Amino acid sequence: xxxxxxxxxxxxxxVRDGKEVLVRHDGRLVDQMRPIRIEVGVLSNADGxxxxxxxxxxxxxxxxxxxxxxxxxxxxxxxxILRCRYHMAPFSTAERKTPALTRREVELSKVLREALxxxxxxxxxxxxxIDVFVEVIQSDGGTRTAAITAASxxxxxxxxxxxxxxxxxxxxKVDGVLVLDLDEIEDNYAxxxxxxxxxxxxxxxxxxQMNGVLTLEEFHAAxxxxxxxxxxxxxxxxxxxRRKYAEVKVEG
Amino acid sequence: MARVYVQHRQVVVPxxxxxxxxxxxxxxxxxxERVGKRLYARIIGLVNITxxxxxxxxxIIPLEGVYMPKVGDIVIGVVKDIGITHWEVDIRAPYHAVLxxxxxxxxxxxxxxxxxxxxxxxxxxxxxxxxxxxxxRDPLLSIKxxxxxxxxxxxxxxxxxxxxxxxxxxxxxxxxxxKTETGCEFIVGQNGRILxxxxxxxxxxxxxxxxxxxxxEAHTSxxxxxxxxxxxxxxxxxxx
Numbered sequence: 247x248x249x250x251x252x253x254x255x256x257x258x259x260x261v262r263d264g265k266e267v268l269v270r271h272d273g274r275l276v277d278q279m280r281p282i283r284i285e286v287g288v289l290s291n292a293d294g295x296x297x298x299x300x301x302x303x304x305x306x307x308x309x310x311x312x313x314x315x316x317x318x319x320x321x322x323x324x325x326x327i328l329r330c331r332y333h334m335a336p337f338s339t340a341e342r343k344t345p346a347l348t349r350r351e352v353e354l355s356k357v358l359r360e361a362l363x364x365x366x367x368x369x370x371x372x373x374x375x376i377d378v379f380v381e382v383i384q385s386d387g388g389t390r391t392a393a394i395t396a397a398s399x400x401x402x403x404x405x406x407x408x409x410x411x412x413x414x415x416x417x418x419k420v421d422g423v424l425v426l427d428l429d430e431i432e433d434n435y436a437x438x439x440x441x442x443x444x445x446x447x448x449x450x451x452x453x454x455q456m457n458g459v460l461t462l463e464e465f466h467a468a469x470x471x472x473x474x475x476x477x478x479x480x481x482x483x484x485x486x487x488r489r490k491y492a493e494v495k496v497e498g
Numbered sequence: 499m500a501r502v503y504v505q506h507r508q509v510v511v512p513x514x515x516x517x518x519x520x521x522x523x524x525x526x527x528x529x530x531e532r533v534g535k536r537l538y539a540r541i542i543g544l545v546n547i548t549x550x551x552x553x554x555x556x557x558i559i560p561l562e563g564v565y566m567p568k569v570g571d572i573v574i575g576v577v578k579d580i581g582i583t584h585w586e587v588d589i590r591a592p593y594h595a596v597l598x599x600x601x602x603x604x605x606x607x608x609x610x611x612x613x614x615x616x617x618x619x620x621x622x623x624x625x626x627x628x629x630x631x632x633x634x635r636d637p638l639l640s641i642k643x644x645x646x647x648x649x650x651x652x653x654x655x656x657x658x659x660x661x662x663x664x665x666x667x668x669x670x671x672x673x674x675x676x677k678t679e680t681g682c683e684f685i686v687g688q689n690g691r692i693l694x695x696x697x698x699x700x701x702x703x704x705x706x707x708x709x710x711x712x713x714x715e716a717h718t719s720x721x722x723x724x725x726x727x728x729x730x731x732x733x734x735x736x737x738x
Contacts, residue, residue: 311564311592312592313564313592314592314593314594323634367540370528371566372633372634373592373593373633374593402512402542402562403542403562404562405542405561405563405564406541406563407529407541407563408513409540410512410513410531411512411513445513446513447513447515447531447533447538448531480513484511484513487511488509488511491509491542491561492509
């Protein structure tokens with residue numbers, strides 16, 4: 247992403263309720279996430295699916311399988327193979343993106359797979375294959391963490407046994423302040439940006455990347471901040487999964 | 499003393515804490531994750547708790563998921579391909595099933611003078627039994643036996659394999675109710691394909707509606723009575 251023009255003011259000091267607080271460019275507090283919307287079972291042709299929105303970021307995940315491995319030579323004798331595809335729609339960005347998989351998307355597909363592999367019980371389905379497709383419909387920063395959140399929900403919806411759900415959120419340092427859930431503008435001007443994904447019940451970190459510079463103290467603080475956000479997303483994930491069954495109950 | 503955090507018949511999702519401490523017997527280890535002394539759900543499903551003599555047994559009945567073959571299961575398959583002495587059959591599992599000619603025909607088969615296509619063609623539906631499956635090899639089928647073989651009449655209804663136990667019900671209560679109320683014959687494949695043979699078109703439609711209703715509301719209680727009501731209402735409306 248090419249960043250041009252003058253750097254906008256990203257953090258302002260504002261007096262709220264007689265106290266001076268730091269407010270971000272979109273009015274959020276430093277430890278506040280964007281509004282999150284989660285829906286499960288949004289696609290009828292896939293075995294499992296989910297839609298996740300972090301503010302302006304919108305992703306859809308679809309899961310097929312476990313099914314017969316194709317091509318056959320790729321199958322493993324002791325467990326299922328997990329295939330992930332992270333893809334951004336041509337209309338997901340301000341300027342049209344080529345629909346072909348870019349180098350970045352190939353790498354993020356691998357990152358996504360590695361974040362899901364620790365929780366998916368692939369050994370229950372030897373020689374089979376599980377396909378995970380994530381399509382970014384609209385991008386406003388934090389697409390990889392939204393992709394992981396959506397993918398784990400789609401897997402759960404497909405009935406693939408999981409050790410735990412996985413939720414992700416980004417933390418970063420903007421104008422010297424640690425902030426939660428960066429959007430695109432903040433990401434572009436951030437001194438550091440750190441996407442984190444965790445399996446909260448297992449107390450396991452499944453994704454940790456960092457771009458930029460943080461001191462050790464800042465890193466610890468950032469990880470705590472991410473954990474706080476992830477626990478909130480985790481709660482929303484479970485709520486969304488339960489909602490699918492609660493709705494039917496009302497009808498009956 | 500064991501602490502249990504969920505109720506019987508509650509819907510759980512992956513990561514839900516089920517119970518803590520020892521003394522809890524896990525009935526479905528595939529669907530329950532153990533982290534130290536804590537037990538977590540691995541799948542969307544209904545909790546099944548039974549208590550006997552201070553022993554708490556906990557299990558999960560899944561609500562989603564593919565069909566995994568089990569030896570002895572009756573399944574309904576579709577012939578997908580024909581080999582020289584075997585058929586390949588789709589049974590909605592992650593593995594395609596193999597039906598050898600020895601398990602299909604009563605007489606010796608000579609591939610030089612005879613063709614398998616004469617007995618079962620691609621696209622044919624069969625009721626079969628799984629006679630071998632051990633995860634290292636593909637499941638083997640047999641159509642030798644009572645009630646097994648090619649399907650020549652009736653309608654096939656596909657539901658989620660995880661909802662099949664609900665269609666049968668406790669001590670076959672649901673399926674017996676369906677048989678008496680609709681007058682149809684049901685052959686339930688464990689892989690979620692159900693063969694329905696009915697005296698007339700109206701009853702067949704009602705039977706399909708009933709099966710779809712059971713699939714949709716599998717996680718609710720008092721389902722048998724609601725399905726019975728629905729069938730009676732539909733029968734009165736159609737005059738069947």
